[in-house]
Amino acid sequence: MKNSILSILAIACAMLGSVQTVSAAGDVAKPKQMDWSFSGPFGTYDKAALQRGFLVFKSVCASCHSLDKIAFRNLEALGYEEAQIKTLAAEYTVTDGPNDEGEMFDRPARPSDYFPNPYPNKAAAKYANNGAYPPDLSLMTKARKDGANYVYSLLTGYKDAPEHVHLMNGQYYNPYMAGGVIAMPAPLSDGQVGYEDGTATTVDQYAKDVVHFLNWAAEPELEARKRMGVKVLIFLSIFALVMYGVKRKIWHDVH
Ligand code: HEC
Incomplete structure (x- = not known):
């Protein structure tokens, strides 16, 4: 019995080993592990x-990549003032419209605009980047x-x-x-x-x-999420202590 367990373990280890060799033979290096201020339970930016x-x-x-989900006004989270964001947005041109004559037109971006795409469409983006x-x-x-x-x-x-x-x-x-x-x-x-x-x-x-x-x-939302996580943990620990006290009191007379 003991022997068969040992041999199963040995086979499992051998299989794991061979899986590792396969991935090492593949052409992908494992990312370097960096110490980011935003990782861990207390992470902040x-x-x-x-x-x-x-x-x-x-x-x-x-100049090559879009950032579709971010509007200029979101940059307030980086510590920029409203006026700075206005100036920053105005450096970009966005297409708006149609106007009263049915034409699309270009205008400087406003804080409520999203980052404009560097290319007019996907085909143009590919064409500019070797496919x-x-x-x-x-x-x-x-x-x-x-x-x-x-x-x-x-x-x-x-x-x-x-x-x-x-x-x-x-x-x-x-x-x-x-x-x-x-x-x-x-x-x-x-x-x-x-x-x-x-x-x-x-x-x-x-x-x-x-x-x-x-x-x-x-x-x-990472910082808010992590702060909430810590609060929940503190709450749960206190709650667990209180419940432990309650349990002891209720069962006090039962032996
Ligand atoms: C000259 C144009 C150009 C510039 C500038 C550029 N990129 Fe790229 N990037 C590309 C292209 C083209 C691809 C697609 C590569 C592919 O599929 O082989 C790409 C792909 C990527 C990818 C995805 C890789 C993957 O796993 O598929 C990341 C991440 C990336 N770029 C980040 C950046 C960052 C960050 C910067 C600025 C520091 C940057 N790029 C600047 C053209 C550019």
């Missing part, structure tokens, strides 16, 4: 990091497994292709992308975006900041 991340998104990623579509980034950190770590690793993970990988024109090697090949050229380089708060202007820092921002975009 860092407003300075959010603002820097937004700057990186706006100056770099927004690959740059996906919307609003929910990206939720859409991928281990999203924040994944996007960070992807942005910092570009490498020269190993010999067995053959890249076609417009393809780049990135071990974190499924299959190891991605159609997005490495978007970040050192010194590309100026920071006013003295933070290092390196690829690593840009990647951390833009992921902070993208995680906020995907989960703006």
Whole structure:
């Protein structure tokens, strides 16, 4: 009996082992595990990091990626004043209409507008990117497994292709992308975006900041949700203590 249990265990271990070898042979690297201020039960966003991340998104990623779910007025959560948001929105042009003559027209964006798409349609987006579509980034950190770590690793993970990988024109090697090949050229380089708060202007820092921002975009309610979770836990602990006292009192005379 004992022997058969042992042999079943041995077979199970061998199977697990072989599964691991298979995934190691696949071309995907496990994302680097970063220490984000927004993870864990007490997680919060860092407003300075959010603002820097937004700057990186706006100056770099927004030329290819849309951010459909975010309106300019949502940026108040990053600590911007109403007037700043108005000015910021006005830098963008959106199409509105039709007007009284039935024509669509362009106007500067207002705080209530959503981020305009960099391309007029999907075909234009693909055409501009060698046939690959740059996906919307609003929910990206939720859409991928281990999203924040994944996007960070992807942005910092570009490498020269190993010999067995053959890249076609417009393809780049990135071990974190499924299959190891991605159609997005490495978007970040050192010194590309100026920071006013003295933070290092390196690829690593840009990647951390833009992921902070993208995680906020995907989960703006995170802080409220976590605060509520902590309150519920405190309530439940007190409630459990009270109920324990009640139980002792009621059963006091029963032996
Ligand atoms: C020059 C255009 C361009 C720029 C700039 C750009 N991207 Fe991309 N991005 C793409 C394209 C094209 C794809 C689709 C790649 C593919 O499917 O192989 C992509 C895909 C992605 C993906 C999805 C990868 C996956 O798992 O499918 C993420 C995340 C991403 N980009 C993040 C960013 C961030 C963050 C920035 C700014 C720092 C940025 N991109 C800047 C063109 C761009």
